[in-house]
Structures are given as C-alpha cells and as structure tokens.
Amino acid sequence: MPAQERKIQAPQPNPETQAFWKAAEGGKLMIGKCTACGAVHYYPRAICPFCFSDKTELQQASGNGTIYTYSVMRRAPIPYAIAYVSLSEGPTMMTNIVDCDLDKIRIGQAVRLVFKPSDGGPPVPMFTPA
Amino acid sequence: MSIKNKAYIVGIFEHPTRKAEDKSLAQLHAESAKGALEDAGLSKSDIDGYFCAGDAPGLGPLSMADYMGLKLRHMDSTDTGGSSYLIHVGHAAEAIALGKCTIALITLAGKPRSEGQATGTAARTTQNTPEAPFENPYGPATANMYAMCAMRHMHQYGTTSEQLAWIKVAASHHAQHNPRAMLRDVVTVEDVVNSPMIADPLHRLDCCVISDGGGAIIVASPEVAKSLKRPKVKIIGAGEAPKHQMGGQVDLTYSGAVWSGPPAFAEAGVKPRDIKYASIYDSFTITVLMQIEDLGFCEKGQGGRFVSDGNLISGTGKLPFNTDGGGLCNNHPANRGGLTKVVEAVRQLRGEAHPAVQVKNCDLALAHGTGGSLGTRHGAATVIMERE
Numbered sequence: 064m065p066a067q068e069r070k071i072q073a074p075q076p077n078p079e080t081q082a083f084w085k086a087a088e089g090g091k092l093m094i095g096k097c098t099a100c101g102a103v104h105y106y107p108r109a110i111c112p113f114c115f116s117d118k119t120e121l122q123q124a125s126g127n128g129t130i131y132t133y134s135v136m137r138r139a140p141i142p143y144a145i146a147y148v149s150l151s152e153g154p155t156m157m158t159n160i161v162d163c164d165l166d167k168i169r170i171g172q173a174v175r176l177v178f179k180p181s182d183g184g185p186p187v188p189m190f191t192p193a
Numbered sequence: 194m195s196i197k198n199k200a201y202i203v204g205i206f207e208h209p210t211r212k213a214e215d216k217s218l219a220q221l222h223a224e225s226a227k228g229a230l231e232d233a234g235l236s237k238s239d240i241d242g243y244f245c246a247g248d249a250p251g252l253g254p255l256s257m258a259d260y261m262g263l264k265l266r267h268m269d270s271t272d273t274g275g276s277s278y279l280i281h282v283g284h285a286a287e288a289i290a291l292g293k294c295t296i297a298l299i300t301l302a303g304k305p306r307s308e309g310q311a312t313g314t315a316a317r318t319t320q321n322t323p324e325a326p327f328e329n330p331y332g333p334a335t336a337n338m339y340a341m342c343a344m345r346h347m348h349q350y351g352t353t354s355e356q357l358a359w360i361k362v363a364a365s366h367h368a369q370h371n372p373r374a375m376l377r378d379v380v381t382v383e384d385v386v387n388s389p390m391i392a393d394p395l396h397r398l399d400c401c402v403i404s405d406g407g408g409a410i411i412v413a414s415p416e417v418a419k420s421l422k423r424p425k426v427k428i429i430g431a432g433e434a435p436k437h438q439m440g441g442q443v444d445l446t447y448s449g450a451v452w453s454g455p456p457a458f459a460e461a462g463v464k465p466r467d468i469k470y471a472s473i474y475d476s477f478t479i480t481v482l483m484q485i486e487d488l489g490f491c492e493k494g495q496g497g498r499f500v501s502d503g504n505l506i507s508g509t510g511k512l513p514f515n516t517d518g519g520g521l522c523n524n525h526p527a528n529r530g531g532l533t534k535v536v537e538a539v540r541q542l543r544g545e546a547h548p549a550v551q552v553k554n555c556d557l558a559l560a561h562g563t564g565g566s567l568g569t570r571h572g573a574a575t576v577i578m579e580r581e
Binding site: 137156157159171 | 320325326329330331333338340344348393442445
C-alpha cells in the first residue's frame, strides 16, 4: 500500500520547547542531554527525568535509528504508520514511518530522519526506510 | 499499617443502560449512586466520603456533591482514566482505616455512544500536556497505541493473533448469559481474526465496545458492613502505579501491573495461584494478555499460551475472567472499565454472578485496571478482595 500525505497536526511550541522546534525548522532533530548525569532523554525537557538536574541541553541526533514497534492505522481516511523508533543515541521516540510501502514495514528495520511539514506549524521529525 | 480487613465493599451497581440519549451525565452518576445505596441498604445521608474521576461533570467532586446533595468530610478525585475507580477503592479503604470517613461512595458515568465518539480511532488532539507536541502530529489514537504493544509482544515473544482472539472468545462465552451485554453472540477464533483490521495487528473484535452507562461502589467500615444484611466482601490488598515512557527508555512489553500487583498481593498475603476469579481490564485483547503476565498468573511472554483453549472461560479454564462479558462484550461506560471490573468481582464473591458463569466457592478475587494508554502513559491499579 503506497503511503499518502496526511494532514499533520501542528506542534505548538512553548517557552521550554521553542529551541527544539527552531532546530527542526533547520532540519535538525534534537534530543535532551543532561550534563550532570550524562544521560540522554526524549522528549527534551528542562529538568533531567533521570537525575532531576537542571543542567540540560539539546544535542543533535544523527537521525539514524531502528523501528522498535509500529502499527498501520487502517481505519482512517488515509492509513498511516505510527511507530516508536529507537535512535542510535539511545532514546526511543514516537513518530511516523513515511514515504514507503506501509505493508513492508518491519520491527528492527533501519530508518533515517526526514522532516514533514505540519498544518501551519514547524516541520515534524519522521522516519523513512534507510 | 495496612488496609487489610479495614474496609468492605457493601454496595455495587451497574447501570443497565447501554445507550442513554434520554439522560444527562449527572443523572447517570446519581442513578448509579442510588442503585448502589439500595443494594447496600443504606441511605444518601449515610455517605460521608465521595470519590469520582474525570468523567464526573465539573471541578473534581464539587458539581456532583452539589447535584446529589452530599454532606462530606472526605473527597478524592484521582483520575488515571479507566483504572481510577480501582484506585478509589484502595484510597477509600485507606481513608476509612484512618477514620477520615466511614461510608464512601464511588461513581462513574459517561455517554460516548450516544455522543457518537470515535473512541478508539480518533487521533488525540489535547494540546496542554508536555508530550502533546511530540506525539499528536503522529496521529496517536487509542487503538494504534495498544496495537503497537501487541506488535512488539508478537515480535518479542511469538504471541499470535489467534492467541489474542481466545480472550475475546472467552469473553463472548460469558456474555451470552448477560441479557444486558452489547455483544451476546459466542464468537470463534476465526471470527476474531477474520474481522476487519483496525490498527495492525488488532482486529475489530480485539477491541472493546463503545457504550453509555455507569456504575457505583460503596465502601464502608467493618462496623457498618457487620450491620448490613449483604454477603461481606472485604478489601485485603491494593496497589497502584503509573507507567510511562521513562525519558525515552520505552518498553511496551509490560504494563504497570508489574508494580501495582506485587504490593497488593503482599498486603493481602496471597499468591496469584490462590485467586479464584479475576476481573482484568479489557479495552483490547492485548491489554488482558499483558496484565495477566504482569500480575504473575503466568510467566512473562507465556500469556498467549495461557489464554488459549478456553483457559479464561468460567467452568472450564484455570482463570475465569470477566464473567459479565467485560468491556470486550458487555459494556465500557465512559470509555472507562475499571468500576465494572470491581462490580463483577463482588458479584462473584457474593455468589450473585449468573449461575452459568458463577465460580464455585469463589472466596478470593482480584480486579485490575489500566487507565490512560498502554502505549504511552497509564495508571495501573490492583485490588484484592475476599469473601468473609
């Protein structure tokens, strides 16, 4: 089944996430990095969800990952594949798998980052088979 | 300090409606409360504690306390979606043990069916949560979130669609005896796997029904329970925990039951093998399978084998579950199935389940719920009850 374009709900940046979405406009996917404990996290936040330090910053992800799990929503006007992708840096993020045959998606498949326009907001990070 | 033996479930009510176009939401809450009071043999003025969740109209318990004319000295509006009411039972027992109230009322009601909600397939749109911008663009609905758990479980443990289908088959065997159940036809494994795909790998018959309805529970002190004429159902253990994405260390193969179950069993002083009947939240077949594993009824990853061949059917299986037909066949009021899970467990302990599904000598039962979404964040709650 060929993937079609679906209207993508616009993310609404807030003071905490503005830098993330600014980077997205430049084609970069950022993850959270804590300089106190060294752990990376997703979605990025001001307070580290592991050690609770406020010494967090954004770090650019390579954009490479593998599919942890997915599901094709068949009962939708335009079927789409939702997924969790495990980034090579560690964190696993919710996303869509796009620009591919939805029936050929598999767990463990290597994927790479692409950005897709949202409906009136910043572009959104998604993945396509590598 | 423990809640064991400190509180009893003295009143239960499941609202008979499955489609309530002619009733208001507050009315459904109040009618459910009235039904539970009549079941207990108590009156409204006896209530001094009230528990409700996000399905109640208004700010926490305030509008419903006003509508019903309650005079209270304890209130709690903990909301973890469909598992809220199981948490309420535990919290009510705590409050009663501490003397903060004596007779606690818990209510639930909702009208998603008559409001035409596409409960399982409509993408979430709430914007005011921290995760919203990192999830909503991807179209997370209810069905595809649970589907991702099923897909991973299949990948990791070899679970099959046919094994998941057995859960629906068992529920349908029970529902045929419930005249109020929305789906009363007995179905086969083939019926389930041949029903239309909703979100891979979950079929239409892997999903629960969408229904209007409601229910209520009354929890009371041992002194009150002793004074009433109903069979006595004692709360002997409770546990609760949230599970979430853990900063990106996502693992969808298990549920929060791994954390809510053990403290409940420890408090009760019983083991999973001692349980005679279990109400297990059944928003989808996969929900049941994961919770059964996580509560310790079988080894992790063996859930598919455990639920197969009618092992959940009362009278033939080792773990009779959801003998009212559950969310999969009976009802799922307000898209929240936790309260009715307690109701059917109490019926079993009282010996008041339908004779065709009543578990013999049912003296120990468990009710467990998952509220929110198994694929992102959910609240798990376990309650263990004993007939005295």
